[in-house]
Amino acid sequence: MKLYKVVGIMSGTSLDGLDLAYCQLRRKKDQWEFEIKTTESVTYSKEMQNELKDAIHLSAEKLLLLHNEYGIRLGKNVKDFITQNDLEVDFIASHGHTSHHRPELGFTFQLGSGQHLANASGHKVICDFRSNDLALGGQGAPLVPIGDRLLFSEYDFCLNLGGISNISFESRGSRIAYDIGLANMILNYITRKIGLDYDKNGALAKSGTINPNMLKKLNDLNYYLLPHPKSIGYEWFLEEVVPIVDDTEDSTENLLHTAVHHICEKIAQQVALNSNKKTQKLLITGGGALNSFLIETIRQKLSSNIDVVVPEKKLIEFKEALVFAFMGVLRSEREVNVLKTVTGATRDSSSGVIFLPN
Known part of the structure; x- marks a missing residue:
């Protein structure tokens, strides 16, 4: 009956902005229950839209620089969201923004460094939900x-x-x-x-x-x-x-x-x-x-x-952010959150990398 208080954050391929959802989740017997308590959408500037859209063309060096910078930006956005709404938070679950997705070549990449996000927000972060599934031979998607x-x-x-x-x-x-x-x-x-x-x-x-x-x-x-x-x-x-x-x-x-x-x-x-x-x-x-x-x-x-x-x-607008919050909860419980029947991986997995703030 533990109550999880999580901020789920999602940036999608439509490039319209960053979705933040403060969610509370608990399991009663065998049924999970959720409530989306507080939300915010941060609209991307034209410059940010172009940076994310064009990330696919960057060199490895510049891509990693953007990865770190975007992680800091996410951290600041979430910190402001938590502060302004006076939220009590267990951790942040971040999807990041997908810049590269080539499962046929065995890789995917989500911008938004988890360590930079954790340091900038001051909260534990669970992110990078896709890479483990790729390592298990899956598509790394869909995750929802x-x-x-x-x-x-x-x-x-x-x-x-x-x-x-x-x-x-x-x-x-x-x-x-x-x-x-x-x-x-x-x-x-x-x-x-x-x-x-x-x-x-x-x-x-x-x-x-x-x-x-x-x-x-x-x-x-x-x-x-x-x-x-x-x-x-x-x-x-x-x-x-x-x-x-x-x-x-x-x-x-x-x-x-x-x-x-x-x-x-x-x-x-x-x-x-x-x-x-x-x-x-x-x-x-x-x-x-x-x-x-x-x-x-x-x-x-x-x-x-x-x-x-x-x-x-x-x-409609925050279901994906909610589900990434939920995936973070399942990762915390060490329960399956990525399904092999969906991704084609060799087995189900409990995916997500945990970063603690320094």
């Missing part, structure tokens, strides 16, 4: 499904719409999860060409029409043919998707409309492949859940037996 299984078991499917879309569900007693494909990453890339961070409520996308040639090229991407476990990163987006967008001469509205239909078609295909005829509940979280046209289109493409649930805004 342990939270889906233990915190959100009332839903048949959990769909996250961040920069990337990923899905999680139970199949024959095992948790299955993988990156479906694109989500906000392509939408934000298109809007940033005209100086907008994002398309509010999908209004621009809704006013457009489908570009058949672009839709076919997106639908034909080889990634969609691969079996799971599988995951994608910014490298894949740059190499495979950006050329399709850049080579398509059309209005911003039509590019966005086409991208939305592509995203939703691929989601609907994966849900259909793994659903049965009874009514099933699909939970949608992540920034894309706030895009009303995207949600409307998903509903249109899904079977009528799928009940789409869009929760309160706090859970």
Whole structure:
């Protein structure tokens, strides 16, 4: 019945900012309970967005410098958050920001040095949740499904719409999860060409029409043919998707409309492949859940037996930060927090590296 008081922090591939969630978690008998008490989103400046986006091109020396600097920045952000809200905290659980993700080559890298974060915040830090799984032959992703299984078991499917879309569900007693494909990453890339961070409520996308040639090229991407476990990163987006967008001469509205239909078609295909005829509940979280046209289109493409649930805004925006807080709790308990059925590793693991402040 121990109560854990944790700040979970998450920076996603959509580059919209840093999410901080002060969460309280406890286990009653065999059931974990949680409450998201206090939250904050720290918007990235254009300079910070560009630094993180372009980190993939840095030399090893400059990447490590950014890793340390970003760790200090995270530490200061969390310290301010704790101080301003007068929070009692056991530790910080940080995902960091993924700059490199090449599981096929055996590596992934999350910016935000744990030691620098711990020193700058003055609190114990648990981070680097992915590397151990890579060492065990896994993809190091997705990680959120342990939270889906233990915190959100009332839903048949959990769909996250961040920069990337990923899905999680139970199949024959095992948790299955993988990156479906694109989500906000392509939408934000298109809007940033005209100086907008994002398309509010999908209004621009809704006013457009489908570009058949672009839709076919997106639908034909080889990634969609691969079996799971599988995951994608910014490298894949740059190499495979950006050329399709850049080579398509059309209005911003039509590019966005086409991208939305592509995203939703691929989601609907994966849900259909793994659903049965009874009514099933699909939970949608992540920034894309706030895009009303995207949600409307998903509903249109899904079977009528799928009940789409869009929760309160706090859970939409901070579910991933909550789950990383929970992963830190499981690591503290030395319990499994990364599932081999999700990542393809040789075994389940209790992952995360612990840093103490000095």
